Each structure stands twice: as C-alpha cells, then as structure tokens.
Amino acid sequence: MRVRRDGEYLPAGSPQQRALLCMLLLREGRNVTVSELIDAMWGDEPPSQAVAGTRTYVSRLRKILGATTLVSEAGGYAIRVPWDTVDLFVAQDLALRAERARTAGDRDLSRALISEALGLWDGEPLANVPGPFAERQRTRLDEWRLQLLETRLDLDLEAGDHADAVSELTVLTAAHPLRERLRELLMLALYRSGRQAEALAVYADIRHVLVGQLGVDPGPELARLQQRILRADDGLKRPESAPPPVRADIRPAQLPADVPDFTGRSDQVRELADRLADPSLRVPAVSVVTGMAGVGKSALAVHAAHALRSRFPDGQLYIDLRGWDRRPVEPAAALGAFLRSLGVPDERVPDGEADRAALFRSALDERRLLFVLDDARDAAHVRPLLPGTAGCATLITSRARLTDLAGAHLVGLDGLPxxxxxxxxxxxxxxxxxxxxxxxxxxxxxxxxxxxxxxxxxxxxxxxxxxxxxxxxxxxxxxxxxxxxxxxxxxxxxxTALDIAYERLGPEQARAFRLFGLAEGPDISLEAAAALLDLGPFEAEDVLEPLVDTSLLESAAPGRYHCHDLTRLYARARAERDDTPDERAAALSRLLDFYLATAARAFAGDSLGPLPEPAGHRGLLFPDRRTALDWLESEARPLLACARQAAAGPGPGRAVDLLLAARDLAGSGAHAGQYAEVAGIVRAATREWSDPGVLTLPGA
Known part of the structure; x- marks a missing residue:
C-alpha cells in the first residue's frame, strides 16, 4: 500500500490506517459502512474503541489525501480517485485487453499487454496490511498473478521463447511445487528445447510429490503430455524457422536520467573518466564505486556514465542487479537482457550462463560500449558480465569492496564534504x-x-x-x-537500506555490529574492539573485516574501525531490540576495563602512582615509557569519549579513574580542552561525593 502524489511517496499511516485505505480502494468508489471497515481491520475481535479509532484513521487519511478524495456519505465513507492511477485496476484493464487480443488472434499484443500488467507488481500484494479483508485479498491477488504468469508463459512457448521460459518456470515450480499447470508448461518448454529426459523427470517429480503428500496421481492433462513426449508426438514441436540474423546496427542507450541536482564529486568523476576512457589500456577497463548505503554510488555512476557517452559510440547498457535484495538479478538473466539489447534475436540466445557469456563477448567484438552494473552483490555476481574486448568499459557499484575482482579500479565514497x-x-x-x-x-x-x-x-x-x-x-x-x-x-x-544489509549478516557479524555501535568516540582500535566484543584480537578482526567489506563499518587505517553516525544509530536500535540491557552494559564495561587496565600499565611507576587494575581485563603491555605515551596520544579521543559515556551512567567512579590516567595529556596542551570538558561532566555527576578534590587538575 503506497500513496503517491506528483511522483512523491506520502506516508500512509499506521497498519490499521492502511487496512482502512485498502478496503476503500478495493470497493472502487462504493460506500463502505463503519461496521464493514471495523470488520475489515479487526475481524471478530475489534477493540472497545473501534468506532472512535476508525473515525480517527479517516481523519488522518483526509489530511494526507484531501477532503475531496475521502468523502462521507450515507453513514459511511467512499474514496474518489482516478482509477487509472491505481496500479491494481490498471493491471486488470491490461489483462482484459490481453484476453480480447488473444481471442482475436493477436498473440504478440496479448503477450505484451500481460507483460505490462505483470510489470506493475512490486513484491507481495498488500504487504504489512493487517486484518482479515487484506488477507483474503492478498490470497486472491497472488492467485491471479500466477494465472497471468501461466498465460504469459504459454504465449512465450507459442512464440518460441523456450530457453527463457525454462529458466523462469524452474524457479516458479520450485516455489509452487503442487501447481500442475506450471509443471505442464515446464515439461513442454524442456521438450521443445531438446531436453526430453529432463521433461520426463519433471513428470516423475510431480507424481512423487502428489502421491507422497496428497495420495493422488497427476491430472489427466499432465498424464497425456507425458505420453505424448514418450511417443515423440510431432504435434508438440513448433515448426522450425531460420532464426533472424544478429543486428549489429543497434546502438543501445539505456542509461537512466542523470540526477538534475547532482552535487560535488568532481574529483571522483574525473578519476572514473580518466580510467574508463583511457586509450592506452589494452584490456577492458573496470571501475568499482563502493561505499555504504545512501552515500550516492548509483548517482555518481550514472552521472559519470553520461559524461562519458561520447567516448563509447556503440552504446551504453545499464542494469540494476539488485544484489542486496532477496531476489537479485542473476548473471544468466542479465546476460540474456544484454544480448537482446545488442541485437541478438531470442532464438539465438542460449539457455546456459556459460554459453550466454561466450556469445556476449563475441557480440562485443570491434565495438566500444559502456556497461553500468548497479548494486552488485559480490565479484562472482559481475564476473560473467564483464566484456572481453579492449575498448569496452564497465562501471560497477556495490556496497562490497570487490577486492577479488582482478584488475578493477576501486573508488571509495564517503559522505559529502x-x-x-x-x-x-x-x-x-x-x-x-x-x-x-x-x-x-x-x-x-x-x-x-x-x-x-x-x-x-x-x-x-x-x-x-x-x-x-x-x-x-x-x-x-x-x-x-x-x-x-x-x-x-x-x-x-x-x-530500509541498512535493514537489507543487516539481514544478510551471519549471527556473529550481526552481534559484533550491534555491540560496536554502542561505543562512543571517533573510532576504536582493534584491541579495544576485541575487548568490547569479548574476543581475542585475531577473532575480532575476522568478525569485523566482513563488516568493512560490506560498508557497515569503515577502516581508515590498519587496526582502527569506525562507523557512520547514522549507521551507529541503526546499530544501537538493533542492540536495544536484540540484546538484553545486561549484555549491552557488559560490553561497555569490558571496553572501560580495557582502557583502565591499559592506562594503569601506561602509568605504572609514574609520579601519580599506579592506578587500580580492573579484574576484567589485563590491558596492553608496553616495552617502554615512550610506547606507553604514544598509545595515550593515539587513544586520547576514544579514551575521553569512553570517559564521557561512563560518566553519563550510574556510578562514575571508574570514569574518574580513566580521567586520572589521561590527565598527563592535558599537560602538553594538545588535549587540555577535551580533558577539561570531560572533567566537568564527571564533576557534575559527582557533586555529592565527599572528596571532590580527586577531580582537581594538576596546577589548576
């Protein structure tokens, strides 16, 4: 359920509010009573204030949609919108026109109309809309979509697109193993592709499933098709015709529109242009733009590609690989799309990924094309899509660094200046x-x-x-x-972008990401992170580096890690949801123990006297006084941030110990301001202490 006005998405409100809007829309302008709306949202168990709640939701929707859109009439409500702006009704109209075209014998038009209708789907119908009415509609719409898919696939087979149909039907039959019509289409597609044994294996598999789960045999249509395949029935074969030739005169121009208010990044645009259009290269140029979600990778890639159009006169091809979605575009499907865009007829497009990749490289011979592969999952995701001809270039965006992509030129993006x-x-x-x-x-x-x-x-x-x-x-x-x-x-x-990245993490990386976000400060060292995560340094590095590779963390220098402010907020929200308060407190306590113990060792033998060593951590060892002071200098800001964080919590005594460990830094003047700021925080938190003199700075 989404609401758009002038291309901008508007908030549709709470789940029940979306359920109410769903009911009004699917009644297509007819009046809906309050009791019907309550039944749609809550079913047999409405809350005590259901009527008042319904009126509140209507009032809120009016503020979003406008008073003339959601109207009151006859004790109920109705919605007034142009129905050609509701995707569902547009799809229904397209499907009706497709059926008429098929009846009239225009199968190509029917196929195109159904494909257009299916293109309006975007994920699960009525996703996250609660209530019994939405659930019934969700089931109905899922079934209708499958029927449209079956009709379009039937038309695909009539048009001779057997290879693509096999790939799509294999996925669909795995998702719907009991649906016999899909199995029938898959058997026919395999048989027409010259794969008779595999077609018969599909029948054996569905029979095994149906007998094992339901105790019934396949229906008569499937049984008849099996017998016809066994007899090699000529009626199953589509008349062969000479495939049309490959067209070499096509100049694809598939780049999305450039962002009109694109800002900055001039150095990166220049760097990409110099690399991708370098005439001295004897191999195809490959550049990868990496960075966290939302940093502007796609916008930069499209902007740079537009700037390079004149350098690639044979065309520019673009594809969104959706590498971080649950259903990414796999290399075989991407290759099929590229081949057709390059003028290869459907009949000449092979079935397997390896054959498609070979034909793809052949089709690029003596051509200069630019490819933009947006949102790649990893190096394996894009490797089959790389041209083999010098003069072609590929620009890839990915949250992963793709360091294992041979010869790739990496451009890392941070936030804007x-x-x-x-x-x-x-x-x-x-x-x-x-x-x-x-x-x-x-x-x-x-x-x-x-x-x-x-x-x-x-x-x-x-x-x-x-x-x-x-x-x-x-x-x-x-x-x-x-x-x-x-x-x-x-x-x-x-x-949303961080949700997608987080859901791909394993349990160990997810825990490390959540706990890492708890720590304040600009960055922390590997040793400090190890203490925070309760791991050894080597184990911590093995856990943290994959987070760097996927741009959830950053590492500006070896052995030091930090994350973006918004990523930290997200990690903390996840920690508050998935980790107990004791687990979070224990992680921060381990970090404070690390700093206290290491500071105690750094000041051992100093005129201040040794600080008490926490039992929870031994701290780092220093071979000499100079190394200890270097550690204090490099860790000053994280150490002071840890003091601020500890002082803000209950019992700031350990934060005071940490401040004492750091106060020599104030003597140099380099960090006096930071030290005094944290001292003030601790002083304010400990006004009731009997000995406030412990907070006095030397010489102050």
Whole structure:
C-alpha cells in the first residue's frame, strides 16, 4: 500500500490506517459502512474503541489525501480517485485487453499487454496490511498473478521463447511445487528445447510429490503430455524457422536520467573518466564505486556514465542487479537482457550462463560500449558480465569492496564534504530559506551525517512543506530516539537500506555490529574492539573485516574501525531490540576495563602512582615509557569519549579513574580542552561525593 502524489511517496499511516485505505480502494468508489471497515481491520475481535479509532484513521487519511478524495456519505465513507492511477485496476484493464487480443488472434499484443500488467507488481500484494479483508485479498491477488504468469508463459512457448521460459518456470515450480499447470508448461518448454529426459523427470517429480503428500496421481492433462513426449508426438514441436540474423546496427542507450541536482564529486568523476576512457589500456577497463548505503554510488555512476557517452559510440547498457535484495538479478538473466539489447534475436540466445557469456563477448567484438552494473552483490555476481574486448568499459557499484575482482579500479565514497552537502541541501530547498537560517541548515546536513540520501530525503520533505522552518527540521533531527525515522519516505530511506544489509549478516557479524555501535568516540582500535566484543584480537578482526567489506563499518587505517553516525544509530536500535540491557552494559564495561587496565600499565611507576587494575581485563603491555605515551596520544579521543559515556551512567567512579590516567595529556596542551570538558561532566555527576578534590587538575 503506497500513496503517491506528483511522483512523491506520502506516508500512509499506521497498519490499521492502511487496512482502512485498502478496503476503500478495493470497493472502487462504493460506500463502505463503519461496521464493514471495523470488520475489515479487526475481524471478530475489534477493540472497545473501534468506532472512535476508525473515525480517527479517516481523519488522518483526509489530511494526507484531501477532503475531496475521502468523502462521507450515507453513514459511511467512499474514496474518489482516478482509477487509472491505481496500479491494481490498471493491471486488470491490461489483462482484459490481453484476453480480447488473444481471442482475436493477436498473440504478440496479448503477450505484451500481460507483460505490462505483470510489470506493475512490486513484491507481495498488500504487504504489512493487517486484518482479515487484506488477507483474503492478498490470497486472491497472488492467485491471479500466477494465472497471468501461466498465460504469459504459454504465449512465450507459442512464440518460441523456450530457453527463457525454462529458466523462469524452474524457479516458479520450485516455489509452487503442487501447481500442475506450471509443471505442464515446464515439461513442454524442456521438450521443445531438446531436453526430453529432463521433461520426463519433471513428470516423475510431480507424481512423487502428489502421491507422497496428497495420495493422488497427476491430472489427466499432465498424464497425456507425458505420453505424448514418450511417443515423440510431432504435434508438440513448433515448426522450425531460420532464426533472424544478429543486428549489429543497434546502438543501445539505456542509461537512466542523470540526477538534475547532482552535487560535488568532481574529483571522483574525473578519476572514473580518466580510467574508463583511457586509450592506452589494452584490456577492458573496470571501475568499482563502493561505499555504504545512501552515500550516492548509483548517482555518481550514472552521472559519470553520461559524461562519458561520447567516448563509447556503440552504446551504453545499464542494469540494476539488485544484489542486496532477496531476489537479485542473476548473471544468466542479465546476460540474456544484454544480448537482446545488442541485437541478438531470442532464438539465438542460449539457455546456459556459460554459453550466454561466450556469445556476449563475441557480440562485443570491434565495438566500444559502456556497461553500468548497479548494486552488485559480490565479484562472482559481475564476473560473467564483464566484456572481453579492449575498448569496452564497465562501471560497477556495490556496497562490497570487490577486492577479488582482478584488475578493477576501486573508488571509495564517503559522505559529502560539509560545503557540498550544504550546496545539495540548498539546491533542493531553495536559496532563500537557507539564507534565512544558515546555521540551522548546516546543523541539518550535519545531523544527516553528510549522507546524500539522508540530505535528499529531509530536504525534499522540507521543500514540500512551505510552512516548516529549517531550524524546526534541525530540531527534529536532533531528537535521538526517532532520528532515523526522519530519513525514510515510503520504501526509500536509510533504515530500509541498512535493514537489507543487516539481514544478510551471519549471527556473529550481526552481534559484533550491534555491540560496536554502542561505543562512543571517533573510532576504536582493534584491541579495544576485541575487548568490547569479548574476543581475542585475531577473532575480532575476522568478525569485523566482513563488516568493512560490506560498508557497515569503515577502516581508515590498519587496526582502527569506525562507523557512520547514522549507521551507529541503526546499530544501537538493533542492540536495544536484540540484546538484553545486561549484555549491552557488559560490553561497555569490558571496553572501560580495557582502557583502565591499559592506562594503569601506561602509568605504572609514574609520579601519580599506579592506578587500580580492573579484574576484567589485563590491558596492553608496553616495552617502554615512550610506547606507553604514544598509545595515550593515539587513544586520547576514544579514551575521553569512553570517559564521557561512563560518566553519563550510574556510578562514575571508574570514569574518574580513566580521567586520572589521561590527565598527563592535558599537560602538553594538545588535549587540555577535551580533558577539561570531560572533567566537568564527571564533576557534575559527582557533586555529592565527599572528596571532590580527586577531580582537581594538576596546577589548576
């Protein structure tokens, strides 16, 4: 259930509110009573305030849709929208037109109309809409989609597209093992592809499933098809015709539109252009743009590709591989799409991935093409799609670093510099509003972590609300608990992108990611991370490096790790949901123990006297005083951040110990300001202590 106005997704509200909207829409403008709406949302067990709740949901929807869209009449409600803007009704109209075309004998038109109808599907129908009415509709729509797929696949076989049909039917029969019509189509597609034994194996498999699970034999249609295949019935074979030739005159231009307000990244655009269009290369150029979700990889790739169009006169091909979705585009399917775009007729497209890859490389001979492979999963995902001809180039985007892709040139993306971030915000919001509140605008992009996706989402929301102020938006972004929710619009947002990455993690990496987000500070060392995770350094590195490879963590230097501010917020939210308070407290306690124990060793024998060593951690060993001071210098900011965090909690005495360990740093003046700031925090937290003198700075 999504609501769009002028191409922008609007919030549809709570689950029950979406269920109410679902009921109104599927009644196609007819009146729906309050009792019918209550039954649709809650069934036989409505809450005591169901009537009042229903009216509240209607009121909220009116604010979103407009009073003339959702109207009251005859004691109920109805919705008034142009029905050609509702995807479901558009699909129903297309399916009706397809049936008429098939009856009239125009099978190509019928096939095209059904394909267009199926293209309107986007995931599960009515996903996350609760209530018995939505559940019944979900079942109905799933069944209807399968019927459309079966009709289109039947038309595909009539048109001779056996190879592609085999691939699609194999997936569908695995998902719906008891559906006999899909098995029948798969047997026919295999037989027409010259794979008689595999076609008969499909029949044996469905018979085994039906007899084993239901105690029945396959239906008469399947049984007759099996017998016809055994007899090699000529009626099953489609008349052969000479396949049309490969067209070499096609110049595909598939790049998506460039982002009109693309901002900054001039150095990266220049670097990609120099690499991809380098005339001295004797091999196909490959560049990979990597970075965390929302950092602008796709926008940069498309912008750079447009800048390079004139350098690749034979065309530009683009595909979204959806590598981080649950159903990515596999290499064989991508190769099939590329071959057709390059002028290879369907009849000449082989069935297997290896054969398609070989034909793909042959089709590129003496051509100069640019390929953009967006959102790759890993190196194996794109390796079969790489050209073999010098003069062609491939630009890949991925959250993974793809370090095992031989010869690839890597471009890592971080958040925008503050000036460019502010420039992007200004282009979307307008100069007048930013000029009126420049400090609030800078606060806003800072709260976005300078992440282009986050900036674009909040700026677009502000631009759509002329009565909002920039300072009001900045205040909402500073509100800690729901800050991530501000960077979400419909199915697009930072949280959605991080959800996809997090769900692919194994249990060990997921735990490490959650606990890592608990620690404050700009970064932490491998040894500190090991203490936080309760692992040895080698085990910690094995767990953390995959998180770096998938851009959930960053490593600017060997043995040091940090994460983006918004990623940290997400990790903490996950930790609060999946880890107990004791587990979270224990992780932070281990980190504090590490710093205390190591500081105690660093100051052993100093005039301050040794600090008490925590029992929970032995700390690092230092061969000499210089090494100890170097450690204190390199760890000053993480150490002070840990002190702030400990002082903010109950019983800040251990934070005071940590401050004492660090106070020599204040003597050099390099970190005096930070030390004094944390000392003030601890002092404020310990005003009731009987001995406040313990907080006095030397010479202060």
């Amino acid at each position: 503050p000036g460019e971030a502010l420039q992007l915000f200004t282009r979307i919001v307008g100069e007048e509003r930013v000029r009126a509140e420049p400090e609030a605008a800078l606060d806003t992009v800072t709260a976005c972590g300078f992440l282009p996706l986050a900036i674009r989402l909040v700026a677009s929301r502000l631009a759509a609300h002329r009565t909002w102020t920039v300072s009001g938006l900045a205040a909402r972004l500073r509100a800690g608990g729901r800050r991530l929710d501000q960077f979400q619009t419909g199915g697009l947002g930072v949280r």
